[in-house]
Amino acid sequence: MLQIEIISDFDEDELVEKVNYFLKQIDECLIQDIKYSQSVFHSSKENVFLHSVLIIYRCR
Secondary structure, three states: OEEEEEEEEOOHHHHHHHHHHHHHHOOHHHEEEEEEEEEEEEOOOOEEEEEEEEEEEEOO
16 A cells, blocks of 8 residues: 655755654655655745655555
8 A cells, every 4th residue: 555745844954854754764665756846935025935745655
C-alpha cells in the first residue's frame, strides 16, 4: 500500500530538518518518489515563500 507525507514550512532550512527527520524514520527502499515545490504569496509588505515536500512511500 502506498502512503504520502506532505511537509511544509516557511523556512527552507526548517523544512530540510523536518524532511530529514521523517526520512530517518522509514526504510529508504520504501520511498517511491519525492517532490519539492515552492509557492509565493504576495502581501502588502513582502513576499512570503512556502516550501513543501511530498513523499510517496510504500508501507509494509
